[in-house]
Amino acid sequence: MANAIPYRKHSHIPIVLTIAGSDSGGGAGIQADIKSISATGSYACSVITAITAQNTLGVQAIFPIPLIHIEQQLDAVFSDLNIIAVKVGMLADSDIIELVARKIKQYKPAFVVVDPVMVSSSGDLLLKKAAIQTLKTQLLPLANVITPNLPEAAALLNIPCVDTYEAMLEMIPALRQLDTAAVLLKGGHLVKNASSNDILILKKENKTFCAPRHNTQNTHGTGCTLSSAIASYLAQGDSLEKALQRAKHYISLAIFHADELDIGKGAGPVHHFFNLPTAEAE
Numbered sequence: 001m002a003n004a005i006p007y008r009k010h011s012h013i014p015i016v017l018t019i020a021g022s023d024s025g026g027g028a029g030i031q032a033d034i035k036s037i038s039a040t041g042s043y044a045c046s047v048i049t050a051i052t053a054q055n056t057l058g059v060q061a062i063f064p065i066p067l068i069h070i071e072q073q074l075d076a077v078f079s080d081l082n083i084i085a086v087k088v089g090m091l092a093d094s095d096i097i098e099l100v101a102r103k104i105k106q107y108k109p110a111f112v113v114v115d116p117v118m119v120s121s122s123g124d125l126l127l128k129k130a131a132i133q134t135l136k137t138q139l140l141p142l143a144n145v146i147t148p149n150l151p152e153a154a155a156l157l158n159i160p161c162v163d164t165y166e167a168m169l170e171m172i173p174a175l176r177q178l179d180t181a182a183v184l185l186k187g188g189h190l191v192k193n194a195s196s197n198d199i200l201i202l203k204k205e206n207k208t209f210c211a212p213r214h215n216t217q218n219t220h221g222t223g224c225t226l227s228s229a230i231a232s233y234l235a236q237g238d239s240l241e242k243a244l245q246r247a248k249h250y251i252s253l254a255i256f257h258a259d260e261l262d263i264g265k266g267a268g269p270v271h272h273f274f275n276l277p278t279a280e281a282e
Contacts, residue, residue, distance in 0.1 A: 014235035015081050016042045017109070018228060019074075019100055020089030020117070021050035021062070027269030028054075028221035033087060035272035036228035040250055042235050044228075045081055047073040049100075050092045056220060056264030064092045067099055074100070078107040085111035085235035087228045088143075094134040101138040111234040114143040114180075115227035116152050132156065140180040145200075145240060147227045150189045165190055165197065175201050184230075184244060188222060196252075200244060209244055211252040218258035218268035225270055226251045 016037045023029035030046050037044035049070055053061040077083065086109045091097045104112060116135060132155060140146055150168065154161040157174050168187055175183045183201040187193065193213060200207040229250045233243035257274035 013041070013043045014084045014232075014237075015045060016228070016231050016235050017045050017047065017077055017081075017083045017086045018089065018231075019047045019049060019086060019091075020115075020224065021052055021092065022048050023052055023054045023221070025055040025220075025264065025269075027056065027263070028224045029090060032221035032224040032269065032272070033089065033228040036225040036250075037087075037232045039272050039275075040229045040232040040247075042085075042232040045077050045083070047077060049096050050090060056266035056268050058266070062092065064096065067095055070096060071099060071103070074103045074107075078103065083107070083109050085109060085113065085231040087231040088112065088114045088139065089224055089227070090117040091131070091135070091139075094131040097131055097134045097139055101142060104139075104142050111231060112143045113227050113231040113234070114139055114146045115223055116140075116146055116148050116156065117223070118152050118155050136178065140178060143180050143182075144234065145182040145184055145230065145244075146178075146180050147184045147186060147223065147230070149186045149223055153183075153185055161189075163190070165193060168199070172199065172201055172206060176203065182240065186223070186226070188219070198244075198248065200241070207241065209248045211248055214252075214256050214258075216255060216258050217266075218261065218263075218270065219255060220267045220269045222251060222255065222270055225254060225272065 018030060018033035020033055021029045023031050030048055034044040049065055051063045052059055091100060148156060151161045153171055153175060162168055175185060185199045185201060187197040195210050196213045198209045226247055229247035230243050233246045253274055254270035254272055257271035261268060261271050263269055
C-alpha cells in the first residue's frame with residue numbers, strides 16, 4: 001500500500017513511576033520528575049499526592065489528594081504497567097506515607113528511590129513535622145537509596161542544619177544508622193564551596209561524587225530532577241554507583257544550561273532538555 005506507515009518493533013523502554021506532588025510552575029515535583037525521567041531515556045508514569053499552587057517565587061498553597069484517589073492511581077499504574085523503578089517525592093502527611101509504603105510492599109518494584117521532600121528550595125515546609133517519624137519507619141526501609149539535602153538530613157536526624165563541609169562529614173555516622181540501604185547526602189546548599197559534593201553513605205564505606213558549582217539562581221527542582229534521574233538509570237540496569245554518576249552528570253549539565261531559559265521572576269527551573277534544539281536555535 002502506497003504511503004503506508006512502516007512497521008516498527010516494540011521498544012523495551014524501562015518504565016519509571018514518580019509518586020510526588022504537582023508543581024503548577026512546572027519546575028519541581030511531578031513535572032520535573034517526568035521531564036528528568038524522559039530526558040534520561042526512560043518512560044515516566046505518575047501518581048500525584050498533592051496539588052500545590054506554586055511558582056518560581058514560592059509555594060502559595062498545598063492541597064493533599066484524598067487517600068482513596070492516591071490508592072486508585074497506584075493500583076491503576078501498577079496493575080497495568082511493568083514498573084521497574086519508583087521515585088518517591090512529596091507525600092505531605094503520615095497517612096499518605098503509610099499508603100505508599102503499603103503499595104510498594106504489595107507490588108514490589110525492583111528499585112525505590114526516596115527523595116525525602118520536607119522543605120522547598122524557597123524555604124516552605126512541604127512535609128508535616130509529625131510525618132517525619134512515619135517516613136523513617138515505614139518508607140526508608142524500602143528504599144535502595146534516599147537523597148536528602150542538608151536541611152532534610154538535619155530534619156531526619158533532628159539536629160540543626162549544618163553549613164560547612166566539615167560538619168556535613170560529621171553527619172555520616174548518624175545517617176548510616178538510619179534503617180535504609182544507602183544515603184546520598186547532597187551538598188548543594190554549601191554555596192560557598194567551589195564544587196558541589198554529594199556523599200554516598202553505605203553501611204561500610206562512603207563514596208563522593210563531585211561536580212563544579214555553577215553560579216545561577218535557577219536551581220528550582222534540582223532534588224526532584226536528580227532523584228528521578230537516579231531512578232531512571234537504575235531502571236535501565238545501571239548499578240547504584242553508576243546510576244549516581246550518570247545522574248550527577250545530568251543534573252550538573254541541566255544546572256549549567258539553566259540560564260538559557262527565562263522562566264518566572266524568582267528561582268527558575270533547571271534546563272531538563274538542554275540537549276534538544278530550541279525554537280530559537282531552529
